[in-house]
Amino acid sequence: MITKEILKSLPKGVQGPNYDINTIKNGILHFGVGNFFRAHEAFYVDQILKDDPEWGIVGVGLTGSERSKKKAEEFQKQDCLYSLTEVAPDGGRSVRVIGALRDYIMAPEDPEAVLKHLVDPAIRIVSMTITEGGYNINETTDEFDLDNQNVQNDLKNPENPSTVFGYVVEGLRRRREAGVPAFTVMSCDNLRHNGNVAHKAFLGYAKARDPELAAWIKENAAFPNSMVDRITPSVSQEIRDRLDKEIGLPDDLPVVAEDFHQWVLEDRFANGRPALEKVGVQFVDDVTGYEQVKVRMLNASHIMLCFPAVLLGYEYVHEAVKDADLRANVETFLNKDVIPTIKAPPGVSLEKYRDSVLSRFSNAAVGDQTLRIAGDGSSKIQVFWTDTVRKALEGKSDIARIAFGMASYLEMLRGVNEKGDHYTPNEPTFKDAQWVLAKSDDFTTALGLPAFDAWRDLDTAALDQKVVENRKIIREKGVKAALPAR
Template identity: 55%
Template structure:
């Protein structure tokens, strides 16, 4: 098991922290300690801590969920004193293994809520960060406002000093911070979400306004919400995968992690209470984050979702397996080349055609064993985030819509919950209610088009387009994915 003492005797092929982990203190509180966070923000923080004078930027992780699985994760993080190994593998097989030391503590909010709130209000905390998934910000897609009617939000609003949601915790922590005179800080989203800083501001200020108008005003004046674009493929790791990673590294790690060697983070330099020296470890600061964000979301994330939907219907498990099917590869290439790139403004200095080639190479990395089920989870929310701008551009400009229509049909077939062979697909759609799930599973094509996945472009769906979607679904049913792709 990884521990501080074990850092002294790491295997020769494993690099350890080049700084004294015991001297690191917490300046960042992070909600949602999943694999992506550990391989992305955790990676950058580990690099920063190796620089002189940066020891105050360690991370305390916070888990919001209760239950056996969450308790086990908490126990494992604590047993290893926050340490974990990251194995980076390039498409050519080049491998680097490193023990990460930036996660200094882990709290289970349901078990120790006051400790979490005290930490949020602590003067030493300068950044509150989060990875709570694209659909986790509770924004109504129709009104664009924070949903106060969500059951858990309503519970928090009824008793704001004893919160359960991330919104409740952060706002109550900020209230206590204001009362203590500790000033503002930065709330930093690390989710794959367009304008994630602006969305975060809307969510947290919207919740705060429902609690206390003066507190909401204070937050608007003293808390910053930088927009950011994050990118790194970080697959989930099964029990078998953990064993293989430990065999490769020679470690006994309870929470080993794997990722590709590619990593990117572009963020606005808007930090209310200071920040780590991220610019010295590869983070790009820019006031044009939206350009990078659009390119990444509309190219990487959109095609990732296509691959996952196709893979689930085909019964394939891994992204590289799906892309290895030539009709799928050609379709994704055409989609990016014909539908996305012509309607997308390139970020400064970025060649979108080269970026496309890089993406397809990254997706083909067999070592990632990137599971399509992971990407397909919450597909309804992801489609609204990843596809909306491209769909709107294609439909509103009168472009060839055959590929866009097919994508919509593919998504609806995924939501139906059956593979081509009729096997049940276990859907992870946390934001669909029972009636919507029933509609998705039915053969009523018109009813399923009413699902919220299409809310971002519903005003452009003419009866003719809806009929085309229904026809595309029928072709997928009759011929299967590979034979029905419009390539």
């Protein structure tokens, strides 16, 4: 395992922190210490700590699962250090040890330790990667869901929270009481206007708890929007073992990511921020244009590729994009359905961006899994496809590729591919009622899933019919038979 001692004698080719990790002070608390956070936010912060050592990160895990407990133990054993391997499409590789994460707390085991950090004046930013569906927004009302049982539990016992909403709002309450300035709440999830979504969620909880506290938070805290981008696959035990052997660095917590990374962030902070512009973060007044390009091109085409790829039995994204038919469908989707309806930010070529997307998908060294990309499809469809679908329906333009994508998603939820192999679809927001719809033998029933709610105010009769037709073709003749004409 990696420890502070190993930093003194790293293997050749492995870059260590260019600062003394013992001098780093904590300025950020982060909920959701997953691979993406470790390859993105922590990667950026790591590069500024030599000149700005007051922005170390305290990581917080919210779940008490055995997997989470094991992860926490591994972080502590490794002094919260881990390796990041960046891989290029041509196979080139670089490895560095990241030291930005300076502590890791399991919230269920020590909630008061989390709250102590949250009220500490040194903590000026609270960031999070809690997934697209983690903000507890009711899909029907578009408001914070106060009926959620965990939220109800926190509202009944607010000083001993269990949810991210309870922790953040209780932390802000204690800061107000202690005369400590509010912190910035910084979402790093793959959501359009993620700061606005976070604002709605946390203020929704705060209003239910204490309207006066909510007013103080609204006045004093900040919720900047951001656009985040880096493909970061899961790391299996097999990949861990291979990395250990190839790199010569024993690491129980390695992260692998593509060599591409981007972070566009609104410069709206309540209580200071690190100078991340020095390491490539773009600070802007409005991220909307950048969000549109990334979400509607990269993310939207990622799931357009992977839903049918899972059905065809492709395990990895780079395998799927090598399939000429699937690649052509994604290219046509971008060229005909997406690019004509996007206004690019200044200096951004949509055609070059399209080409970079397809190049990134072909990066075999990343080894990204199609089932990972296809996971949480309900939330992803709402975020990544809605604008494109609405524009097609409103303009009465071609819906063939969208219908194929929707049909592929619904067939994928059945959990069996064309080869007869079974897998487990990951839909963390589904309850029993949604699974009943998804598993129904009636091809139309699953159209009532929340994935498609965002355009139900429009006339969807032709689209629904096309989806049903495609599902029948996929079921009877296979995915390739249902692919739209180019």
